[in-house]
Amino acid sequence: SLMVCVILSSPPSLGATIRKDEGTGEIFIARVIHGGLADRSGLLHPGDLLVEVNGNPVVGLDPEQVIQILINSQGTILFKVVPNEAPGNSSTSCLKAVYIRAMVDYCPLQDASIPCPDAGMAFRRGDLLEVVDQSDESWWQARKLPWAASCAGLIPSASRLKSKQREQWWSQPSHVHTCIRACERQSCTSCSPTLGSLSSPYEEVRLYQRLPQEKQRLIVLTGASGVGVNELRKRLIKLNPLAFQGPVPHTTRPIRAGQLMEREYHFVTKELFDYMMSNHRFVEYGEFKGHLYGTSVDAIDDVLRRGQICIVDVEPHNIQMLRTPRLKPYVIFIKPPSPERLRETRRDARIISSYSASRAFTEDDFVQLEEASQLMEAKYRHFFDRVLVNEDLHNSCMELFSFIQEAQQEPQWTPVSWNQNRA
Numbered sequence: 519s520l521m522v523c524v525i526l527s528s529p530p531s532l533g534a535t536i537r538k539d540e541g542t543g544e545i546f547i548a549r550v551i552h553g554g555l556a557d558r559s560g561l562l563h564p565g566d567l568l569v570e571v572n573g574n575p576v577v578g579l580d581p582e583q584v585i586q587i588l589i590n591s592q593g594t595i596l597f598k599v600v601p602n603e604a605p606g607n608s609s610t611s612c613l614k615a616v617y618i619r620a621m622v623d624y625c626p627l628q629d630a631s632i633p634c635p636d637a638g639m640a641f642r643r644g645d646l647l648e649v650v651d652q653s654d655e656s657w658w659q660a661r662k663l664p665w666a667a668s669c670a671g672l673i674p675s676a677s678r679l680k681s682k683q684r685e686q687w688w689s690q691p692s693h694v695h696t697c698i699r700a701c702e703r704q705s706c707t708s709c710s711p712t713l714g715s716l717s718s719p720y721e722e723v724r725l726y727q728r729l730p731q732e733k734q735r736l737i738v739l740t741g742a743s744g745v746g747v748n749e750l751r752k753r754l755i756k757l758n759p760l761a762f763q764g765p766v767p768h769t770t771r772p773i774r775a776g777q778l779m780e781r782e783y784h785f786v787t788k789e790l791f792d793y794m795m796s797n798h799r800f801v802e803y804g805e806f807k808g809h810l811y812g813t814s815v816d817a818i819d820d821v822l823r824r825g826q827i828c829i830v831d832v833e834p835h836n837i838q839m840l841r842t843p844r845l846k847p848y849v850i851f852i853k854p855p856s857p858e859r860l861r862e863t864r865r866d867a868r869i870i871s872s873y874s875a876s877r878a879f880t881e882d883d884f885v886q887l888e889e890a891s892q893l894m895e896a897k898y899r900h901f902f903d904r905v906l907v908n909e910d911l912h913n914s915c916m917e918l919f920s921f922i923q924e925a926q927q928e929p930q931w932t933p934v935s936w937n938q939n940r941a
């Protein structure tokens with residue numbers, strides 16, 4: 519068959535991986551990295567048989583030895599190859615890109631199973647990736663969004679990551695707690711790592727543009743206790759109460775004279791509250807000074823039905839419950855500023871605890887707030903659409919306002935499963 523010569527000027531990286539046929543000892547191009555040197559040259563394709571590199575016959579060599587020849591080559595590299603007769607999916611350009619959000623962290627340097635660590639791409643949960651090649655069952659090629667780097671990298675396929683996760687899951691008993699809690703909320707009886715979105719390493723996403731006739735997206739604010747989530751929510755509603763509203767909470771607290779039923783609270787009996795709780799009507803609930811308080815899904819719906827933008831303040835572990843096609847939540851994580859600015863700006867701030875009415879922040883409070891915020895961000899980053907640093911209160915409020923405008927009016931990456939009926 520035809521033998522061709524391919525000359526590439528000495529690259530820092532060829533952008534291709536090779537494999538050895540153990541039966542015949544032949545060396546083949548295994549994959550060509552999208553956007554890499556070999557791909558851009560258009561001269562090397564997956565399945566090409568490598569005969570010589572710079573005059574050195576490579577048949578029978580180990581892939582490591584071939585790579586050594588490449589490393590030692592100066593100037594240009596001359597390949598002799600027998601082209602793959604049936605290139606099939608060798609041209610990556612005609613493949614339709616798929617967009618995913620990473621729900622886990624990945625580091626190729628810590629993965630002994632990756633065929634070529636240099637070609638691997640590290641990512642963190644929450645990163646948006648464009649998958650440009652899914653032809654290999656175990657290793658996909660992807661680029662990080664926004665497209666800073668033009669060259670793709672290898673990432674484990676969803677099925678590969680899932681089986682890895684399963685192995686890890688069973689070897690780490692602490693995960694069981696998270697699972698059981700999540701299951702309780704979703705009212706499922708069994709608990710298996712293969713069930714539910716908890717075990718999905720990637721979430722397929724698509725740009726979603728809300729149509730004017732559609733309901734407003736639910737705005738979720740979350741952050742460590744004391745960072746200012748409630749303050750920002752209150753200020754925003756005060757700024758424009760016709761546009762923004764919070765859901766009316768339910769409480770078992772007795773109604774005070776002069777308080778309007780269903781204006782500030784839905785006053786309910788303990789029995790009704792318990793009934794709603796067992797029917798999973800609450801996104802979040804808790805006890806304060808002997809009375810129960812809760813935010814219900816129905817109260818959120820009431821606000822949305824009126825065409826207003828509903829703003830809720832929830833703990834990050836409850837976000838998952840709100841991630842439905844109907845609510846399409848847009849999640850904003852409120853973060854403290856630098857240690858110095860945090861202490862400066864909160865000089866007159868008051869912290870509310872269940873023990874005392876309210877008091878000034880102590881150094882311990884600041885440290886706790888910073889630690890809790892870091893942990894939260896590390897654990898739930900993949901749920902955050904935006905991060906807002908709450909430094910100057912007025913500026914933060916304005917920034918929040920513009921984030922919400924963007925969420926409602928501009929295209930945003932959302933799970934494909936939220937927009938199945940849309941092209």
Ligand SMILES: Nc1ncnc2c1ncn2[C@@H]1O[C@H](COP(=O)(O)OP(=O)(O)OP(=O)(O)O)[C@@H](O)[C@H]1O
Nearest residue numbers: 743744745746747748749863867868908909910911
């Ligand atoms: N940017 C800011 N600058 C100065 N003070 C602030 C700022 N943001 C919030 N505060 C003040 O910090 C205190 C705590 O804020 P807030 O009650 O909103 O916290 P939170 O995050 O809702 O906490 P929790 O969930 O425990 O109620 C309040 O006194 C609030 O006015």
